[in-house]
Amino acid sequence: MSADVISRPRSPALPAGTRGRPRRDRGRVLRLYLPLGLYLVFTLVPFYWMLVFALRPAGSTTPVPWPITFDHFATVWNDLGYAVFFRNSVVVGLWSLFVTTVLAVMGGYALSRYRFRGRTLFMVVLLCTQFIPGAMMLIPLFTIFKTLHLINSLGSLIVADTVFNLPLSIILMSGFVTAVPFSVEEAAMVDGCTRLRAFLAVVLPQLRPGLIAVGSFAFIHTWNNFLFALMFVSRQDSFTIPVGLSYTIGEYSADFGALAAGGVVAALPVVCVFAVVQRYLVHGISAGAVKG
Amino acid sequence: MATMRRRAVPYLLISPTVALIAAFLVYPIGSVAYYSLQHRNLTRPWADGFAGLDNFRQMLFEDELFWQSLGFTAKWVIVEIALQLLLGLALALIVNESFIGRGLARSLVFSPWAVSGVLTTGIWILLYTPGTGVLRFLGRPETAVLGNPGTVFSAVVITELWRGVPFFAILLLAGLQGIPGELYEAAAVDGASRLRRFHHVTLPHLRDAIVLATLLRSVWEFNNVDLLYTLTGGGPAQVTTTLPLYVAQRAVDSKDFGYGSALTMAGFVILLFCSLLYLRISRFGGER
Numbered sequence A: 001m002s003a004d005v006i007s008r009p010r011s012p013a014l015p016a017g018t019r020g021r022p023r024r025d026r027g028r029v030l031r032l033y034l035p036l037g038l039y040l041v042f043t044l045v046p047f048y049w050m051l052v053f054a055l056r057p058a059g060s061t062t063p064v065p066w067p068i069t070f071d072h073f074a075t076v077w078n079d080l081g082y083a084v085f086f087r088n089s090v091v092v093g094l095w096s097l098f099v100t101t102v103l104a105v106m107g108g109y110a111l112s113r114y115r116f117r118g119r120t121l122f123m124v125v126l127l128c129t130q131f132i133p134g135a136m137m138l139i140p141l142f143t144i145f146k147t148l149h150l151i152n153s154l155g156s157l158i159v160a161d162t163v164f165n166l167p168l169s170i171i172l173m174s175g176f177v178t179a180v181p182f183s184v185e186e187a188a189m190v191d192g193c194t195r196l197r198a199f200l201a202v203v204l205p206q207l208r209p210g211l212i213a214v215g216s217f218a219f220i221h222t223w224n225n226f227l228f229a230l231m232f233v234s235r236q237d238s239f240t241i242p243v244g245l246s247y248t249i250g251e252y253s254a255d256f257g258a259l260a261a262g263g264v265v266a267a268l269p270v271v272c273v274f275a276v277v278q279r280y281l282v283h284g285i286s287a288g289a290v291k292g
Numbered sequence B: 001m002a003t004m005r006r007r008a009v010p011y012l013l014i015s016p017t018v019a020l021i022a023a024f025l026v027y028p029i030g031s032v033a034y035y036s037l038q039h040r041n042l043t044r045p046w047a048d049g050f051a052g053l054d055n056f057r058q059m060l061f062e063d064e065l066f067w068q069s070l071g072f073t074a075k076w077v078i079v080e081i082a083l084q085l086l087l088g089l090a091l092a093l094i095v096n097e098s099f100i101g102r103g104l105a106r107s108l109v110f111s112p113w114a115v116s117g118v119l120t121t122g123i124w125i126l127l128y129t130p131g132t133g134v135l136r137f138l139g140r141p142e143t144a145v146l147g148n149p150g151t152v153f154s155a156v157v158i159t160e161l162w163r164g165v166p167f168f169a170i171l172l173l174a175g176l177q178g179i180p181g182e183l184y185e186a187a188a189v190d191g192a193s194r195l196r197r198f199h200h201v202t203l204p205h206l207r208d209a210i211v212l213a214t215l216l217r218s219v220w221e222f223n224n225v226d227l228l229y230t231l232t233g234g235g236p237a238q239v240t241t242t243l244p245l246y247v248a249q250r251a252v253d254s255k256d257f258g259y260g261s262a263l264t265m266a267g268f269v270i271l272l273f274c275s276l277l278y279l280r281i282s283r284f285g286g287e288r
Helices: A003-007 A021-055 A071-079 A082-113 A119-129 A135-147 A154-179 A182-190 A195-206 A208-224 A227-232 A241-251 A256-291 B002-035 B054-062 B064-096 B102-114 B117-128 B152-176 B181-189 B194-223 B226-231 B243-253 B257-282
Strands: none
Touching: A021 A071, A021 A256, A021 B064, A021 B102, A021 B117, A021 B152, A071 A082, A071 A256, A082 A119, A082 A154, A082 A195, A082 A208, A082 A241, A082 A256, A082 B002, A119 A154, A119 B002, A135 A154, A135 A227, A135 B002, A135 B243, A135 B257, A154 A208, A154 A227, A154 B002, A182 A195, A208 A256, A208 B117, A227 A241, A227 B243, A241 A256, A241 B117, A241 B226, A256 B102, A256 B117, A256 B152, B002 B257, B054 B064, B054 B257, B064 B102, B064 B152, B064 B194, B064 B243, B064 B257, B102 B152, B117 B152, B117 B226, B152 B194, B152 B226, B181 B194, B194 B243, B194 B257, B226 B243, B243 B257
């Protein structure tokens, strides 16, 4: 495709100085490694500082966590109820992940493969929802969940988080579906598969990156959502991690070890998920943007 | 019969989504409009009833905090977005280059995006608190930066940058990856300097991505309540209260749903107006 580009003579045409080794290396350091290094410091020092507080004994002021202690983790996990918060967050996160992904596959497939009346309207509505502030939906959603007897239940969080995750997930997923050529599906149908079987057997496996991107997106958003959990749940045994953490910030502001350990518990799952799926996410946004 | 069924397939596929959006997004917006015309306070149910435009009159003419929060919201969004665009673009350009360890570098610099607002607050309280923080290593006098009206703005802006720049960079990186490499090769062959290549190849191709990213992030920063709610609580002396934060405080703390709904309506109108204006001015998706 770009063979002619590659075979073009390069070095003679390039401006003098950009190809010579020493100049080029110094240029790369100034242009690339120095700013990247500075930015990495800005990114990582806060994480490091949290780890230091979480791992060093109370009262210590050394900038290195030594000797290491896990007392703070025991405190937050057992005494402050983080074991329960963690379980609640996992339940809400996984349910929202599951429902969001299934509905996103359905919606994304419909948007990508069918031209139906109302399709444009549906797209516009999905985009418009991105302008709806979660904070401003607190009042009406509270009233609705009260009517449905879902206040103080994790169900309210699963529903609210799923609804807010869905629109962007569908748009992303339709980009991924479009990237799977229709011909593979057609071939399977010619071989006698129903459309559903063709989808499950041929398309779904190829949607793996999309499923990963959308699912992790939904999980991270749900795991992090604070306001809904704060508003809809007031019983401590239904708290999620962010709400628990906000109380730790408020009530135990002198106990930085507990605050930091709680922070590590809150960060660990999402940062791990993110590290694994980061490349799918960038790819997914490209796919969605190309489509959009 | 078969075609009838086939035609129904896309509608069946989107029906659960449509039902969810109708029930939990569209209907609530309608009910906000309704509540905004009502006196409705969960702590004073005996005073509930039709209010007419009372809530709006109170908001526009009696509530100084409404205007103050609106001013702060504008300042907050503009400063955050300008800095996030600048740093996010630089970061995206850097991690778009090929170098050893790029995957790891990307994961690391993007990672704060996955962190919640509340956790960001927790982390930065550790950094900002006098006696335990890192300001002493920077040769700064030990002041409570979050409690001082003179420093609190810079403090919250930097904190939000830590979490906000990565997503901006992710959006722009996605845009950068859509630019065909041949264009750079051709520009280089023509002897265009790095700066000229950036100006004539990168920027025009990124234009729509930049417009979309700034818009999405502006809406997001406008709506962003978690961080300010937990980091400053809108203080000191309400100087860091945004409009949505003010709504959240009214809703969560004082359970004043009628007045909170009027504030919400104001927020909707302002956000919608600004978004449309921005899309118009930037001629999004139009000819270059």
